[in-house]
Amino acid sequence: MTHHRTRPDRGRSALGPALQLVHTGRAPTRAVLTAELGVTRATAGAVAAELQGLGLITVDARPAVAAGAQGRPSHRLAVDPGGPVVLAAQVHADGFRAALVGLGGTVVATAPGCGDVDPDPVRVLRQVVAAGVELLERTGRRCVGAGLAVPSAVAEPEGTALNPLHLAWPPGAPVRALFAECLADAGVTGPAPGAPALGHAANDVNLGALAEHRHGAGRGAQHLLCVATGHRGVGGALVLRGRLHTGSSGLALEVGHLTVDPQGRPCHCGSRGCLDVETDPLALLDAAGREPGPESSLLHQARELLRTGFPGDPAVRDAAHLLIDRLGLGLAGLVNILNPDRVILGGLHRELLRADPERLRAVIAERSLWGRSGEVPVLACSLEHNSLVGAAELAWQPVLDDPLLIQEV
Amino acid sequence: MTHHRTRPDRGRSALGPALQLVHTGRAPTRAVLTAELGVTRATAGAVAAELQGLGLITVDARPAVAAGAQGRPSHRLAVDPGGPVVLAAQVHADGFRAALVGLGGTVVATAPGCGDVDPDPVRVLRQVVAAGVELLERTGRRCVGAGLAVPSAVAEPEGTALNPLHLAWPPGAPVRALFAECLADAGVTGPAPGAPALGHAANDVNLGALAEHRHGAGRGAQHLLCVATGHRGVGGALVLRGRLHTGSSGLALEVGHLTVDPQGRPCHCGSRGCLDVETDPLALLDAAGREPGPESSLLHQARELLRTGFPGDPAVRDAAHLLIDRLGLGLAGLVNILNPDRVILGGLHRELLRADPERLRAVIAERSLWGRSGEVPVLACSLEHNSLVGAAELAWQPVLDDPLLIQEV
DNA sequence: CCGCTTTGTTCACCGCGCGCACAAAGCGAG
DNA sequence: CTCGCTTTGTGCGCGCGGTGAACAAAGCGG
Known part of the structure; x- marks a missing residue:
């Protein structure tokens, strides 16, 4: 063996x-691409042409709107x-x-969801992949x-799911x-033509945060904190400078x-009064004196309770205030601890x-230390299926890092 | 004006x-520099020569030790x-x-510390700078x-000190x-010859963490968490991939x-039982039933109490266990929350x-969620004056990012 | 119609880093 | 001691990505 290079020096x-930049909508024209990249117009033009040649972006010479703009309209x-x-x-x-x-x-095609609960991850994943392949074949x-x-820490x-309890999967799958x-x-193929796809997988709240950061309510945030509930428990995620912060071991x-x-109330972690058990859908139903239904509908139930009972029903109002x-x-x-410049809430928290x-903003402002931190914007998540889009971001990441991957041998 | 470049394309x-790499001791020879940079030997040689020409590093052709090594000894x-x-x-x-x-x-020269407390930051900083200038003149x-x-959040x-209470400075200085x-x-000059120095300033615990990461017990950590006490209160810091994480507004x-x-016990933040008031030197003295001395000696006093009374004195032992x-x-x-791969403790926590x-390790392992997180190494900080060295790191950073700065016009 | 402004493109040039050659410096076997 | 063997250091040609400055293009307004 001669010489091992870490940076294969692939192209531009x-x-x-x-x-x-184009992917996140921050470069609508070559002109701003030039500015954002900090290169000359010549380089930006060449880069755009190359991306176009790869079939990843389009260049439209006829702009729809050019209202009141000076100079030559940009493509x-x-x-x-x-x-x-x-x-x-x-x-x-x-x-x-x-x-x-x-x-x-952009979601191009969606498969009808399947509602089965199966304790065997392999069977579930086979179904998932089969549904995806069917979509690929149908759309070509x-x-x-x-x-x-x-829905578990990974x-x-x-790449093991530590606590996929809601799925009835074995821990550590x-x-x-x-x-x-x-x-x-x-x-199913990956970026390189012919080669099999890597199986990117991560926690759903993390991926939702990533999606919100790139395409939703988190756009432009430097340090984005997301907190969301599912049916039970609470998840969090942090996006730092555009990259997901998963810690040293994903936890x-x-x-x-x-x-x-x-x-x-006591929590299975040994402590009591944890965010997990005090602010999830079950906690709301409990605080409002409602009988909880089956676990897989807790979020729905709590949501409906809020929609119909807040602020009219005093029990619901008090319960909501408590949460x-x-x-x-x-x-x-x-x-x-994290000092984010934006907070996005999902699930029941939304x-x-x-x-x-x-x-909510008043409580945060009162209990966070400095006045300025209290002014951190708290927003609702804005994407329909942000975890799904986030999973796509994960899969796109290698191509976003090196677009030439998709044409290599 | 013609064209604004963000990247001035300065040199290599x-x-x-x-x-x-040389700064942090991770490149003792040109050979490992080649490997770490992922470039060819030719390039690494040129880079080393350029750094040598800038007067930043030395190349010693005669290695002291070459025990049992194969091949030509490296410089x-x-x-x-x-x-x-x-x-x-x-x-x-x-x-x-x-x-x-x-x-x-490496600390080249130290000025004898001054023990005055002065509520006027300008007077203090003038003294500080005067002491530094004296050192510069003496050493040439x-x-x-x-x-x-x-000792305050910045x-x-x-670059304002939000709560420099221990210094009796006005908040927001x-x-x-x-x-x-x-x-x-x-x-005092900065990197560029002649131009005045920028006033880099940051929180001492943050800077201590940075120093520990580059030259102390934190070397090689990907995600380093530091927690330390002074005389009163507790500070924390996080170093992510070699850079200090100060959040979106430094807080x-x-x-x-x-x-x-x-x-x-109640805390001024409005809550009770905060880390701040439960694990600082005052808390230890209090728990051990000792009368606290003047504020500026609390750390000393608590340290001595531990050294002399642990584990012999039951009151001290119980107090220490509680903390x-x-x-x-x-x-x-x-x-x-942060999932670091190393934790370093300073002050009384050390x-x-x-x-x-x-x-301590047992408590962390028991209360952190996953067994693996419980295995995070917890170490004592290892540098004598880590905040001081960290302040130097802050000042060095522009040069570390672009060594050519020190020779520009 | 001609300036003005901004955008896109072409082209020569330059410097960084690669790849390869060769040299240098130790070690060990014969 | 000499001859391989291994690893490290260096000189040189080259490719290529990006610059910089030209020119062309495309609207707008007087």
Whole structure:
């Protein structure tokens, strides 16, 4: 063996950043691409041409609008709507979802979800991949990767799901490896033509945060904190400068066990009054004196309760206020530690924010240390299926880092 | 105006990374520099030659030891002990300290500390800078920057000290601007010859963490969490992939108000049982039934109490165990949120770790969620004046990012 | 219609880093 | 001691990505 190079020096170095700018909608024209990349117009032009040649973006010489603009109208850059896609999938307590997602976070095709609960991850993943393959065949799109969102912490770098309890899967299931295996069996290809796709897999809240950061309410944030509930428990995620912060072993932002009520109910973690058990859908139903239904409908039930009973029904109102106060306490703690410049809430937390935004913001402002931190914007998540789009982001990432991957041998 | 370039394309791009490798001791020879940079030997040689020409590193053709090594012995790369220095300073409750620090974190010269407490930051900073200038004149070294460590959160990007209470300074004092002003008045130069130095300033715990990461117990850590006490209160810091994480406005890692004892004593933050008031030196003295002395000696007093009374004195032992349990709870919470791969403790926390490491590690392992997180190494900080060295790191950073700065017009 | 402004493109040039050659410096076997 | 063997250091030609400055193009307004 002669010489091992870590940087294979593949092509233009500005190619990846340029594609990311178009992908996130921050480079609508070659002119702003030039400015954002900090290169000359010549280089930006060459880069755009190369991306166009790869079939990733389109250049439209006829701009629709040019109202009052000075000088020569610029050509419009956009993600190629007919370009390659990735297979994005999400498994959750209610079943799974599969879709094809193009650049720009656009969902190209969706498979009808399946509602079965199956304790065997391999069977589920086979179904997921089969649904994706069916979409690929029907649409005839080229696939350049696959990503999976899982309602569990995923350990890095192994890619094992540590607590997929809502899925009835065994703890420690090697979801990434299993997903990759199913993809290989089904012949799903990755960025490089012909080569099998890697099985990207990560936690669903993390992926939702990533999607919100790139295409949703988190756009432009430097340090984005997301907190969301499913049916049970609370998840968190942090996006730092555009990259997901998963910690050294993928277990960061396990925010469920922050203490938000010293006198609260006991938690399986050994403490009491944890965010997990004090602000999830079950906690709302409990506080409002409602009988909880089956686990896989808790979020629905709590949501409906809020929609119909807030602020009219005093029991619902008091229960919501209680949860908002506790959530605010937990968020204030996180703000003190992470100092994000934006906070996005999902699941029931989003509904709590919608119900009484002033109260939540007031609690956070009061309990976070410095006035300025208290002014951190708290927003509702804005993407329909942000975990799914986030799974697609994961799959797109290698191409976003090096677009030439999709044409290599 | 013609064209604005963001990247001035100054020289070799690998120059900065190479200097950082030598600076942190990760590139003792040209051979490993080649491997670490991922370039060819030719390029690494050219880079080393350029850094040598800048007077930043030395190349020693005669290696001292070559025991049992195969092949041609490699030349040794090292930081130039006679190279430029930065002015590093630290202000604290007991006064201030000033020093000259070269590359590699080596303290070249130290000024005798001054123990005065002065409510006027400008007077203090003038003294600090005067002490530094005296050192520069005495040693005749070239100064390429200045950094200051402050026992207060420093807001970004303003550079104001939000709560310099231990210094009796007014909250919100613009330390960075004041420091820069004093430096300019004294004629202290920055990286570019002739140009005045920027006044780099940051929180002391943050800077201590940075120093530990580059030259101390944190070397090689990907995600390093540091927690330390002064005389009162608790500070935290996080180093992510070699860069300090200060959050979006410099207020990250305000860990003092994590709840570690729901029934604990009230804190000025409005809650009770905060890490701040439950694990600082005053808390130990209180728990052991000792009368606290003056504020500026609390750390000393608590340290001595532990050294002499642990584990012999039952009151001291119980008090220490209590603090260890609470500290462990707080650290477990932080580990759950940040998932670091190493934790370093300073101040009284370091002494608590020394006193009973097993107990502390057991608490963290028990309360952090996943077994693997519980195995995160918890170490004592290892540098004598880590805040001072960290202040120097801050000042060196521009040069580490672009070594050619020190020769530009 | 001609300036003005901004955008896109062409082209010569330049410097960084590669790849390869060869030299240098130790070690060990014969 | 000499001859391989291994690893490290260096000189040289070259490719290529990006610059910079030209020119062309495309609207707008007087």
